[in-house]
Amino acid sequence: MEEGPYVRAGGRLPGDPVPDPGLGPDEGRRIPYTLAFVRRLPALLLVVGAFYDYLTPQDFTAAPFFTAAPLVAAPLYSRRGTVLTGLAAVAVVLAIHLKLGIVLRIDAVTEAVTVVTVAGLAVLINLLVRRSSEQLASVREIAEAAQRAVLPEPAERIGGFEIAARYEAAQEGASIGGDLYAVQDTPHGVRLIVGDVRGKGMGAVAAVAVVIGAFREAAEQETTLEEVAQRLERALAREGTRRDGLDAFEGFTTAVLAELPHGDGVVRIVDRGHPPPLLLNADGTVETLLVKEPALPLGMGELGFWPDRAQEFPFPGGATLLVYTDGLSEARDCHGVFFDPGERLAGRTFRSPESLLGILAKEVRRYSGGGMSDDMAMIAVRHP
Numbered sequence: 001m002e003e004g005p006y007v008r009a010g011g012r013l014p015g016d017p018v019p020d021p022g023l024g025p026d027e028g029r030r031i032p033y034t035l036a037f038v039r040r041l042p043a044l045l046l047v048v049g050a051f052y053d054y055l056t057p058q059d060f061t062a063a064p065f066f067t068a069a070p071l072v073a074a075p076l077y078s079r080r081g082t083v084l085t086g087l088a089a090v091a092v093v094l095a096i097h098l099k100l101g102i103v104l105r106i107d108a109v110t111e112a113v114t115v116v117t118v119a120g121l122a123v124l125i126n127l128l129v130r131r132s133s134e135q136l137a138s139v140r141e142i143a144e145a146a147q148r149a150v151l152p153e154p155a156e157r158i159g160g161f162e163i164a165a166r167y168e169a170a171q172e173g174a175s176i177g178g179d180l181y182a183v184q185d186t187p188h189g190v191r192l193i194v195g196d197v198r199g200k201g202m203g204a205v206a207a208v209a210v211v212i213g214a215f216r217e218a219a220e221q222e223t224t225l226e227e228v229a230q231r232l233e234r235a236l237a238r239e240g241t242r243r244d245g246l247d248a249f250e251g252f253t254t255a256v257l258a259e260l261p262h263g264d265g266v267v268r269i270v271d272r273g274h275p276p277p278l279l280l281n282a283d284g285t286v287e288t289l290l291v292k293e294p295a296l297p298l299g300m301g302e303l304g305f306w307p308d309r310a311q312e313f314p315f316p317g318g319a320t321l322l323v324y325t326d327g328l329s330e331a332r333d334c335h336g337v338f339f340d341p342g343e344r345l346a347g348r349t350f351r352s353p354e355s356l357l358g359i360l361a362k363e364v365r366r367y368s369g370g371g372m373s374d375d376m377a378m379i380a381v382r383h384p
Contacts, residue, residue: 039076042069042085046092053096061107066093066115070122075129082126086119150209151377154183156354159190159262162382164353168327168361169375178204178253179325179377182212184219189262191219191228194323194379195255195274195298210239211253211298225259226308229270229298236299252299256323260315260381267315270308273297275329278342280356282318286346289313320353320382327376328360331368339367353380 049065056062066089073085093115094103102108154163165181178197183190193215197207214235218228236253254274260267269277271294279287295306315321324341331339344363350356357378365372 038072042073042077045069045072046085046088050092050096053093054099058100058102061111063111063114066111067118070119071125074122074125077126079123079126079130082123086116086122089115089119150205150212151180151182154379158183159185159260160384161190161260162353162384163379164357165377165379166357166361167375167377168365168372178208179327179375180208180211180253181323181377181379182215183379183381184216186219188219188223188259189264190260190381191215191225192258192260192323192379192381193232193255194325194377195253195272196325196327196377197253207236207239207253210235211255215257225257225268225270225310229255229257229272229295229308232298233301237301252297254297254326258321258323258381259310260321260383265315265317265383266312267321268310268312270310271295272308273300275324275326277324278322278345279313279315280320280322280345280350281316282349284347284349286342288342315383317383320350320356320380322356322378322380324378325374325376327372327374328364328378330374331364331372331376333367334369339364353382356380 045065046069049062049069052060052065053062069089070082070086073082077085090112093112097103097108097112151165151167154165156163163183165183167179167181179195180197181192181194183192193211195211197204197211211232214232215228218231222228222231232253232255253272255272256274256277257270257272258267258277259269267279267289269289269291271291273294273296276291277289279289281287289311291309291311293306293309293311295308296303322341322345328341329339333339341360341364345356345360350359357380360378361376364376
């Protein structure tokens with residue numbers, strides 16, 4: 001492994017083969033295959049029930065197949081589809097009874113009434129599921145609107161740099177997380193922050209709003225990146241005094257702050273207990289920007305004083321700076337192996353920061369089988 005401030009991803013040299021820790025493609029494909037099968041299951045149950053009822057002695061009944069079909073359809077189909085499935089189940093039962101000449105037998109009548117009753121209940125279940133889905137969609141829209149208000153998309157070009165940002169929820173419909181990012185052009189250069197607030201829900205969103213608001217103000221006013229970090233520390237300390245319970249004592253935010261002076265070809269970094277950024281060079285090599293003196297996460301100043309020290313790294317033309325939260329680096333495959341973004345990106349080039357983040361998000365979801373345990377936020381900045 002190369003010594004000094006840069007560490008080659010995975011301890012490999014450029015040109016070395018990239019080991020594959022296992023994308024688990026079977027895991028990623030299993031979900032759509034299972035869904036496709038379940039959607040065909042009502043029709044399959046009706047067919048199997050019809051053959052069973054027709055081919056077995058009259059003392060045997062296929063009622064479980066015919067009642068299961070509309071119940072399976074209720075949460076998956078539209079109201080029309082659920083009604084049609086229930087009618088089909090009743091029609092198949094009556095057709096078999098007519099064919100066998102047992103329509104007026106007590107057990108046949110009981111079976112038909114049971115199927116009709118369950119079909120009606122399936123329609124009612126479908127209505128309740130649709131109503132719940134509409135309410136969930138409304139709540140999700142409100143949550144997404146709140147997230148967009150707190151974390152607006154940055155412009156594609158800021159201060160001469162190409163910029164892209166991406167927020168990926170751990171799962172669809174999940175609670176709003178505490179991941180954050182912001183980019184701002186200032187007289188001191190383009191400054192950015194990527195961080196992760198402990199916790200989820202509206203409490204985390206409130207902390208995110210405090211950090212983002214303090215960052216935008218401090219980025220304009222403070223002359224050094226260290227002073228920006230100290231402003232954020234004080235803002236979180238003030239926020240902590242207004243909180244009750246556990247958050248008042250254990251709330252904290254890990255963060256990386258970066259400064260890109262205009263035209264200098266360098267990047268300055270302050271690390272507050274956060275995963276280190278990656279530098280993707282134009283030739284495909286990847287370097288991990290490890291600062292020599294990281295400090296405690298924001299909001300933990302009472303535990304001790306570690307002075308913020310910005311460390312400077314070269315940022316050559318054509319290179320891309322990638323800053324991310326631990327939702328990316330701590331995603332696991334089916335064997336429990338962590339996703340290594342540096343190893344995955346080594347030896348590859350990307351058309352733009354936007355394409356880099358899009359491909360990376362797709363790969364980490366495939367790697368984890370679609371079951372990520374944490375949200376992730378990413379910012380990519382390309383030096384023109």
